[in-house]
Amino acid sequence: MMDPDYLLFTRAVDAGSLSAAGRMLNISPAMMSKRISRLEARLGVRLIHRTTRRLALTEEGASLHRDITGILEAIQQAEDRATNRHRAISGALRVSAPTSFGRLHIAPHVQRFLQSHPKVDLELNLSDAYEDLLSQRVDLAIRITSDVPAHLEGHYLAANQRILCASPAYLSEHGAPQKIADLSRHRLLAAEGQLPWRLDNGRMRRQIDGRSHVRTNSSEIVRELAVTGAGIALRSLWDVGPLLAEGKLVRLLDGWEGPSDLAVYAVHPRAAGRPPAVDAFIAFLRQTFRNAPWNVPASKH
Incomplete structure:
Protein backbone atom coordinates (compact mmCIF):
# COMPACT_ATOMS: atom_id res chain seq x y z
CA MET A 1 0.00 0.00 0.00
CA ASN A 84 -13.14 -2.27 -19.09
CA ARG A 85 -14.01 1.25 -17.96
CA HIS A 86 -12.05 2.75 -20.84
CA ARG A 87 -14.80 1.52 -23.15
CA ALA A 88 -17.24 3.85 -21.39
CA ILE A 89 -15.22 6.98 -22.21
CA SER A 90 -17.41 8.76 -24.72
CA GLY A 91 -19.45 11.88 -25.32
CA ALA A 92 -18.66 15.56 -25.76
CA LEU A 93 -15.47 17.07 -24.31
CA ARG A 94 -14.99 20.83 -24.66
CA VAL A 95 -11.41 21.95 -23.94
CA SER A 96 -9.97 25.46 -23.81
CA ALA A 97 -6.24 26.28 -23.93
CA PRO A 98 -3.94 29.30 -24.38
CA THR A 99 -3.28 30.02 -28.05
CA SER A 100 0.46 29.32 -28.30
CA PHE A 101 0.53 26.46 -25.84
CA GLY A 102 -2.48 24.79 -27.41
CA ARG A 103 -1.07 25.11 -30.92
CA LEU A 104 2.42 23.86 -29.98
CA HIS A 105 1.74 21.24 -27.32
CA ILE A 106 -1.88 20.08 -27.44
CA ALA A 107 -3.06 20.14 -31.06
CA PRO A 108 -0.19 17.90 -32.30
CA HIS A 109 -1.28 15.16 -29.88
CA VAL A 110 -5.08 15.30 -30.27
CA GLN A 111 -5.23 12.56 -32.89
CA ARG A 112 -3.35 10.16 -30.63
CA PHE A 113 -5.88 10.78 -27.85
CA LEU A 114 -8.79 10.22 -30.22
CA GLN A 115 -7.26 6.99 -31.49
CA SER A 116 -7.35 5.70 -27.89
CA HIS A 117 -10.83 7.12 -27.25
CA PRO A 118 -12.67 7.20 -30.58
CA LYS A 119 -16.07 7.77 -28.98
CA VAL A 120 -15.06 11.12 -27.50
CA ASP A 121 -16.46 14.13 -29.38
CA LEU A 122 -13.64 16.61 -28.75
CA GLU A 123 -13.87 20.38 -29.23
CA LEU A 124 -10.59 22.30 -28.74
CA ASN A 125 -10.74 26.09 -28.58
CA LEU A 126 -7.69 28.34 -28.23
CA SER A 127 -7.90 31.68 -26.47
CA ASP A 128 -5.64 33.77 -24.23
CA ALA A 129 -8.67 35.07 -22.30
CA TYR A 130 -9.60 33.50 -18.97
CA GLU A 131 -13.05 32.16 -19.82
CA ASP A 132 -15.74 31.48 -17.27
CA LEU A 133 -15.91 27.72 -17.56
CA LEU A 134 -19.51 27.36 -16.42
CA SER A 135 -21.03 30.08 -18.60
CA GLN A 136 -18.97 28.97 -21.62
CA ARG A 137 -19.75 25.28 -20.94
CA VAL A 138 -16.06 24.39 -20.93
CA ASP A 139 -15.36 20.95 -19.47
CA LEU A 140 -11.61 21.43 -19.06
CA ALA A 141 -9.27 24.40 -19.40
CA ILE A 142 -5.49 24.42 -19.64
CA ARG A 143 -4.11 27.37 -17.74
CA ILE A 144 -0.62 28.66 -17.03
CA THR A 145 -1.03 30.11 -13.59
CA SER A 146 0.25 30.25 -10.05
CA ASP A 147 -3.19 30.37 -8.46
CA VAL A 148 -6.05 27.97 -9.18
CA PRO A 149 -9.31 29.60 -8.00
CA ALA A 150 -11.04 27.88 -5.10
CA HIS A 151 -14.15 27.13 -7.18
CA LEU A 152 -12.06 25.13 -9.66
CA GLU A 153 -10.16 21.88 -9.21
CA GLY A 154 -6.63 22.06 -10.53
CA HIS A 155 -4.35 19.28 -11.75
CA TYR A 156 -0.62 20.00 -12.15
CA LEU A 157 0.56 19.05 -15.63
CA ALA A 158 4.01 20.53 -16.14
CA ALA A 159 6.55 23.13 -15.10
CA ASN A 160 6.73 26.53 -16.79
CA GLN A 161 10.28 27.82 -16.61
CA ARG A 162 10.66 31.31 -18.09
CA ILE A 163 14.01 32.73 -19.14
CA LEU A 164 15.34 35.98 -20.60
CA CYS A 165 16.41 35.75 -24.22
CA ALA A 166 17.27 37.78 -27.31
CA SER A 167 18.48 37.12 -30.82
CA PRO A 168 22.14 37.19 -31.89
CA ALA A 169 21.26 40.18 -34.13
CA TYR A 170 19.98 42.21 -31.18
CA LEU A 171 23.00 41.31 -29.06
CA SER A 172 25.37 42.24 -31.87
CA GLU A 173 23.81 45.70 -32.10
CA HIS A 174 23.08 46.44 -28.43
CA GLY A 175 25.30 44.09 -26.46
CA ALA A 176 24.22 41.63 -23.78
CA PRO A 177 23.21 42.75 -20.28
CA GLN A 178 25.87 41.67 -17.78
CA LYS A 179 23.81 42.22 -14.63
CA ILE A 180 20.13 42.50 -13.84
CA ALA A 181 20.26 46.29 -13.51
CA ASP A 182 21.41 46.55 -17.14
CA LEU A 183 17.90 45.62 -18.33
CA SER A 184 16.79 49.20 -17.70
CA ARG A 185 18.99 50.27 -20.63
CA HIS A 186 17.66 47.66 -23.06
CA ARG A 187 14.58 47.26 -25.23
CA LEU A 188 12.08 44.99 -23.52
CA LEU A 189 9.39 42.98 -25.29
CA ALA A 190 6.18 41.92 -23.56
CA ALA A 191 2.53 41.44 -24.40
CA GLU A 192 -0.09 43.64 -22.81
CA GLY A 193 -0.26 43.07 -19.06
CA GLN A 194 3.04 41.12 -18.84
CA LEU A 195 5.12 43.96 -17.43
CA PRO A 196 6.54 44.51 -14.86
CA TRP A 197 8.56 41.29 -14.81
CA ARG A 198 9.23 39.47 -11.54
CA LEU A 199 12.58 37.66 -11.66
CA ASP A 200 14.25 35.30 -9.18
CA ASN A 201 17.81 34.09 -8.78
CA GLY A 202 18.03 31.83 -5.76
CA ARG A 203 16.94 33.99 -2.84
CA MET A 204 17.29 37.24 -4.80
CA ARG A 205 14.14 38.91 -6.14
CA ARG A 206 13.87 41.76 -8.62
CA GLN A 207 11.02 43.58 -10.32
CA ILE A 208 11.76 44.92 -13.80
CA ASP A 209 9.60 47.89 -14.74
CA GLY A 210 9.30 49.42 -18.17
CA ARG A 211 7.25 49.38 -21.33
CA SER A 212 7.41 47.08 -24.30
CA HIS A 213 9.41 48.38 -27.26
CA VAL A 214 6.48 47.24 -29.42
CA ARG A 215 2.98 47.15 -27.94
CA THR A 216 0.99 43.99 -28.70
CA ASN A 217 -1.70 41.80 -27.16
CA SER A 218 -0.10 38.62 -28.52
CA SER A 219 2.58 36.51 -26.86
CA GLU A 220 3.29 34.89 -30.22
CA ILE A 221 4.11 38.32 -31.65
CA VAL A 222 6.52 38.88 -28.75
CA ARG A 223 8.36 35.66 -29.64
CA GLU A 224 8.63 36.64 -33.31
CA LEU A 225 9.82 40.14 -32.40
CA ALA A 226 12.54 38.65 -30.23
CA VAL A 227 13.68 36.32 -33.02
CA THR A 228 13.93 39.22 -35.48
CA GLY A 229 16.07 41.32 -33.12
CA ALA A 230 13.57 43.80 -31.70
CA GLY A 231 14.54 43.35 -28.04
CA ILE A 232 14.78 41.14 -24.95
CA ALA A 233 11.87 38.91 -23.97
CA LEU A 234 10.91 36.78 -20.97
CA ARG A 235 9.68 33.54 -22.52
CA SER A 236 8.68 30.05 -21.43
CA LEU A 237 10.93 27.14 -22.37
CA TRP A 238 7.94 25.38 -23.94
CA ASP A 239 7.69 28.38 -26.29
CA VAL A 240 11.33 29.06 -27.22
CA GLY A 241 13.19 25.82 -26.43
CA PRO A 242 13.73 24.85 -30.09
CA LEU A 243 14.78 28.42 -30.97
CA LEU A 244 17.41 28.33 -28.22
CA ALA A 245 18.66 24.95 -29.47
CA GLU A 246 18.89 26.29 -33.04
CA GLY A 247 20.76 29.42 -31.95
CA LYS A 248 18.01 31.78 -33.13
CA LEU A 249 17.67 32.99 -29.54
CA VAL A 250 20.28 33.21 -26.78
CA ARG A 251 19.62 32.91 -23.05
CA LEU A 252 20.64 35.98 -21.05
CA LEU A 253 21.56 36.55 -17.39
CA ASP A 254 21.80 32.85 -16.59
CA GLY A 255 20.27 32.14 -13.19
CA TRP A 256 17.63 34.86 -13.44
CA GLU A 257 14.20 33.57 -14.44
CA GLY A 258 10.51 33.94 -13.77
CA PRO A 259 9.24 32.65 -10.39
CA SER A 260 8.78 28.89 -10.25
CA ASP A 261 5.26 29.10 -8.84
CA LEU A 262 3.87 29.53 -12.35
CA ALA A 263 2.99 26.13 -13.85
CA VAL A 264 0.74 24.42 -16.39
CA TYR A 265 -2.53 23.17 -14.90
CA ALA A 266 -5.68 21.49 -16.13
CA VAL A 267 -8.67 22.99 -14.34
CA HIS A 268 -12.36 22.17 -14.29
CA PRO A 269 -15.40 23.10 -12.18
CA ARG A 270 -15.75 21.27 -8.91
CA ALA A 271 -18.56 18.78 -9.43
CA ALA A 272 -19.32 15.22 -8.50
CA GLY A 273 -19.56 12.74 -11.35
CA ARG A 274 -17.59 14.66 -13.96
CA PRO A 275 -17.40 12.98 -17.39
CA PRO A 276 -14.78 10.21 -17.63
CA ALA A 277 -13.42 11.94 -20.74
CA VAL A 278 -12.16 14.81 -18.53
CA ASP A 279 -10.05 12.47 -16.40
CA ALA A 280 -8.88 10.60 -19.50
CA PHE A 281 -7.67 13.81 -21.16
CA ILE A 282 -5.89 14.98 -18.00
CA ALA A 283 -4.09 11.64 -17.71
CA PHE A 284 -3.21 11.77 -21.42
CA LEU A 285 -1.68 15.27 -21.11
CA ARG A 286 0.31 14.30 -18.03
CA GLN A 287 1.74 11.32 -19.85
CA THR A 288 2.46 13.42 -22.94
CA PHE A 289 4.25 16.19 -21.03
CA ARG A 290 6.13 13.99 -18.54
CA ASN A 291 9.29 13.63 -20.61
CA ALA A 292 8.98 16.80 -22.68
CA PRO A 293 12.37 18.59 -22.83
CA TRP A 294 10.80 21.85 -21.61
CA ASN A 295 9.14 20.24 -18.58
CA VAL A 296 11.90 20.76 -16.04
CA PRO A 297 11.77 22.57 -12.68
CA ALA A 298 13.60 25.88 -12.63
CA SER A 299 16.43 24.53 -10.49
CA LYS A 300 17.28 21.80 -13.00
CA HIS A 301 17.94 23.92 -16.05
Missing part, protein backbone atom coordinates in the same frame (compact mmCIF):
# COMPACT_ATOMS: atom_id res chain seq x y z
CA MET A 2 1.31 3.47 -0.88
CA ASP A 3 2.28 5.71 2.03
CA PRO A 4 -0.61 8.19 2.59
CA ASP A 5 1.94 11.01 2.85
CA TYR A 6 2.90 10.37 -0.78
CA LEU A 7 -0.73 10.87 -1.81
CA LEU A 8 -0.99 14.00 0.34
CA PHE A 9 2.20 15.41 -1.21
CA THR A 10 0.88 14.77 -4.72
CA ARG A 11 -2.47 16.42 -3.95
CA ALA A 12 -0.66 19.46 -2.54
CA VAL A 13 1.39 19.84 -5.73
CA ASP A 14 -1.67 19.37 -7.93
CA ALA A 15 -3.63 21.96 -5.93
CA GLY A 16 -0.77 24.45 -6.03
CA SER A 17 -0.58 25.11 -2.29
CA LEU A 18 -0.80 23.35 1.06
CA SER A 19 -3.85 25.38 2.08
CA ALA A 20 -5.77 24.58 -1.12
CA ALA A 21 -4.99 20.88 -0.80
CA GLY A 22 -5.92 21.02 2.88
CA ARG A 23 -9.35 22.40 2.03
CA MET A 24 -9.93 19.55 -0.42
CA LEU A 25 -8.72 16.92 2.04
CA ASN A 26 -10.29 18.58 5.11
CA ILE A 27 -6.87 18.85 6.75
CA SER A 28 -5.52 22.01 8.39
CA PRO A 29 -2.56 23.79 6.74
CA ALA A 30 -0.52 23.13 9.88
CA MET A 31 -1.14 19.39 9.64
CA MET A 32 -0.43 19.45 5.89
CA SER A 33 2.93 21.11 6.59
CA LYS A 34 3.69 18.66 9.41
CA ARG A 35 3.05 15.63 7.21
CA ILE A 36 5.14 17.03 4.36
CA SER A 37 7.96 17.66 6.86
CA ARG A 38 7.59 14.09 8.11
CA LEU A 39 7.91 12.78 4.55
CA GLU A 40 10.98 14.95 3.94
CA ALA A 41 12.58 13.69 7.16
CA ARG A 42 11.94 10.08 6.21
CA LEU A 43 13.38 10.56 2.70
CA GLY A 44 16.24 12.76 3.86
CA VAL A 45 15.64 15.43 1.20
CA ARG A 46 13.78 18.72 0.95
CA LEU A 47 10.77 18.50 -1.36
CA ILE A 48 9.42 22.05 -1.32
CA HIS A 49 10.91 25.52 -0.93
CA ARG A 50 9.59 27.25 2.17
CA THR A 51 10.90 30.70 1.23
CA THR A 52 8.13 31.33 -1.32
CA ARG A 53 4.51 32.28 -0.72
CA ARG A 54 3.36 29.62 -3.15
CA LEU A 55 4.32 25.96 -3.15
CA ALA A 56 7.51 25.63 -5.21
CA LEU A 57 9.17 22.26 -5.72
CA THR A 58 12.82 21.48 -5.29
CA GLU A 59 14.52 19.34 -7.93
CA GLU A 60 13.97 16.28 -5.72
CA GLY A 61 10.34 17.26 -5.10
CA ALA A 62 9.60 17.63 -8.80
CA SER A 63 11.21 14.25 -9.51
CA LEU A 64 9.24 12.55 -6.73
CA HIS A 65 5.99 14.11 -7.91
CA ARG A 66 6.53 12.89 -11.48
CA ASP A 67 7.30 9.37 -10.26
CA ILE A 68 4.33 9.17 -7.89
CA THR A 69 1.99 10.58 -10.54
CA GLY A 70 3.23 7.94 -12.97
CA ILE A 71 2.57 5.18 -10.42
CA LEU A 72 -0.95 6.47 -9.73
CA GLU A 73 -1.72 6.71 -13.44
CA ALA A 74 -0.41 3.18 -14.00
CA ILE A 75 -2.68 1.92 -11.21
CA GLN A 76 -5.64 3.76 -12.74
CA GLN A 77 -4.90 2.32 -16.18
CA ALA A 78 -4.61 -1.18 -14.69
CA GLU A 79 -7.99 -0.77 -13.01
CA ASP A 80 -9.49 0.52 -16.25
CA ARG A 81 -8.19 -2.50 -18.14
CA ALA A 82 -9.48 -4.86 -15.46
CA THR A 83 -12.96 -3.32 -15.43
